[in-house]
Amino acid sequence: MKRLDIFFKFLLVSVLLLLISGSIKSQNTSSGYTFTITKQVKTTPVKNQQSTGTCWSFATTSFIETELLRLGQPEFDLSEMYFVRYVYLDKANLYIRFQGTNNFSEGGQAHDVLNVMRNYGIVTDDAYPGKNYGSNYHNHGELEANLKSFMETTLKKEDGKLTTAWAPAFEAIVDTYLGKVPQEFNFNDKKYSPTSLLESTGLKVDDYVEITSFNHHPYYKQFILEIPDNWHRDLYYNLPLDELMQVIDNALMNGYSVCWDGDVSEKGFAYKKGVAIIPAGKVEDLKNSDMSRWTEIPEKDRISQMYNFNGPVPELNVTQENRQLNFDNQTSTDDHLMHLVGLATDQNGTKYYYTKNSWGLDYSPYSGYLYMSESYVRMKTIAILIHKDAIPTEIAMKLGLIKIRGIGK
Numbered sequence: 001m002k003r004l005d006i007f008f009k010f011l012l013v014s015v016l017l018l019l020i021s022g023s024i025k026s027q028n029t030s031s032g033y034t035f036t037i038t039k040q041v042k043t044t045p046v047k048n049q050q051s052t053g054t055c056w057s058f059a060t061t062s063f064i065e066t067e068l069l070r071l072g073q074p075e076f077d078l079s080e081m082y083f084v085r086y087v088y089l090d091k092a093n094l095y096i097r098f099q100g101t102n103n104f105s106e107g108g109q110a111h112d113v114l115n116v117m118r119n120y121g122i123v124t125d126d127a128y129p130g131k132n133y134g135s136n137y138h139n140h141g142e143l144e145a146n147l148k149s150f151m152e153t154t155l156k157k158e159d160g161k162l163t164t165a166w167a168p169a170f171e172a173i174v175d176t177y178l179g180k181v182p183q184e185f186n187f188n189d190k191k192y193s194p195t196s197l198l199e200s201t202g203l204k205v206d207d208y209v210e211i212t213s214f215n216h217h218p219y220y221k222q223f224i225l226e227i228p229d230n231w232h233r234d235l236y237y238n239l240p241l242d243e244l245m246q247v248i249d250n251a252l253m254n255g256y257s258v259c260w261d262g263d264v265s266e267k268g269f270a271y272k273k274g275v276a277i278i279p280a281g282k283v284e285d286l287k288n289s290d291m292s293r294w295t296e297i298p299e300k301d302r303i304s305q306m307y308n309f310n311g312p313v314p315e316l317n318v319t320q321e322n323r324q325l326n327f328d329n330q331t332s333t334d335d336h337l338m339h340l341v342g343l344a345t346d347q348n349g350t351k352y353y354y355t356k357n358s359w360g361l362d363y364s365p366y367s368g369y370l371y372m373s374e375s376y377v378r379m380k381t382i383a384i385l386i387h388k389d390a391i392p393t394e395i396a397m398k399l400g401l402i403k404i405r406g407i408g409k
Contacts, residue, residue: 032311033275033346035371037354040342041257042069044077046368048360050138053106056229056261057083058358059337060113063259063385064122064203066341070255073201074188081130081138082123082194085178086116091231092151092170096162100155106144107229110259110337110385111210115232118205120181121194127185130178143177209391209401212236212383213244215324220398225383227334236383237399241320245378248340248353251390258340259385260355263332266380270309271357274365276372278316278379279306312348318378326379334382344371353377 044065049058057080065076087108095104131138150173154166175181184191192200210225217223222235239247251258263269268277306313316322326332342354352371361368388401396402 032309033371035344035346035352037342037344039252040354041066041252041255043257043339043341043356044069044075046356046361047080047358048138049080049358050360052084052138052140053144054080054084054108054138054140055337055358056108056110057081057087057113059261059339060110060259060385062339062356062358063110063257064113064117066257066339067203067387068201070257071202077125079123079125079128079130081178082120082128082181083113083116084130085174085181086120087112088147088174089171090115092147093167094231095151096154096166100151103228103231104148104151105228106140108231109210109229109234109383110261111234112232114205114208114385115234117198121196121198122201123182123185123194123197124187127182127187128179132175132179133177140177143174146173207388208385209388209399210234210236210383210385211239211244211247213239213241213320213323213381214327215320216328220400227382229334239395239399241318241323241378243395244381244384245374247386247391247395248377248384249343250392251386252340252343252353254390256387256390258390259337260340260353260377260381261334261337261383261385262377263334263380263382264336265333266376267307268376269380271359271364271370273309274370275309275352276355276370276376276380277309277313278318278373278375280314280316281306312346312350315350315373315375316379318375323379327382332380332382340384346371350374 044062047058047062049055061078061080061083065078068074068076091102091104094102133139133142147170150170154162154170181194184193186192187197212225217238219238219240222237224230224233225236248258264271264276266276266278268279270276323332338358339356340353341356344352344354346352351374353374355370355372357364357368357370359368364370388396391399391401393402
């Protein structure tokens with residue numbers, strides 16, 4: 001009996017030590033933040049875009065893989081580079097047709113992936129890893145430099161006109177670096193083509209829409225969003241900011257994820273801390289916070305403390321107007337796509353969006369994820385990609401999407 005008592009005491013001490021070590025680890029990785037995930041959508045593992053400007057493909061591919069899970073499909077590991085390859089070809093075509101005035105860079109948008117899917121289907125990463133240059137590491141520095149040089153040389157038109165060789169020559173460069181597209185490949189012991197694999201999933205590309213929120217265009221209408229990476233000039237639906245946030249929240253609460261395009265150049269985007277916030281920089285912005293604590297601090301010290309990420313701070317009240325101002329003066333720009341897969345709160349009850357990134361597992365304390373505050377998402381969202389059925393009925397009616405959803409006939 002005495003031995004049994006000793007055993008249980010030892011077991012209790014061991015458990016306590018584990019709990020203590022676990023709480024210390026949590027405190028160290030969260031930098032004073034304690035997050036509780038309140039809603040989470042099942043998704044696929046975090047990937048790493050490495051030395052490429054292809055976040056648009058990685059984020060949207062993650063979104064599509066997650067949609068396939070929602071549709072009851074097995075877990076897919078789709079090839080991001082398959083989409084990148086075809087987008088390069090389409091970009092080159094428009095760059096030539098617009099005589100060098102269209103955007104030609106690594107960047108892109110979520111709809112670029114959908115456009116490739118619509119025309120060329122999907123392939124697995126095993127079938128098309130897109131690393132045909134003697135490395136297991138994605139690195140497009142040399143590829144990008146060679147493609148840009150080729151395009152500029154082509155536009156010089158040495159004989160006064162374009163030759164018929166430029167397009168196949170461009171494609172040959174892309175295929176040399178990324179590899180030729182397989183006509184058939186195996187997946188789960190079955191043989192597929194890129195188009196037949198997409199067809200087998202039941203996913204409908206036309207079930208997805210992009211939505212933004214800016215007041216220089218009419219609400220509830222579509223317009224061509226004026227950002228450089230919208231090189232294809234695709235249309236986005238326009239909603240008031242509060243309704244855009246309703247769409248995001250409704251999606252996540254009902255098991256849909258959201259592909260997010262926004263600005264991560266903000267000082268409050270601290271990926272190594274695992275958080276993104278918009279601190280209130282002025283006294284008048286502190287109306288919903290502990291005024292006495294923050295107004296008694298000199299402005300310089302107050303701003304410094306708000307950006308030390310040692311715990312939650314009062315955040316900016318983001319409105320349609322100050323959001324628009326940031327877009328107009330280009331302090332909010334389109335520079336990164338990520339994947340919203342959940343909702344969370346900090347120890348003060350502030351809402352955050354649990355966000356999957358494509359920078360691998362090592363640079364964030366949350367293994368490739370971060371928490372973006374509601375204020376940050378309100379201010380820094382450029383656009384989202386979402387399934388039409390994730391949009392609340394009242395808002396879908398305003399956008400004219402009801403017939404597509406089969407409601408209100």
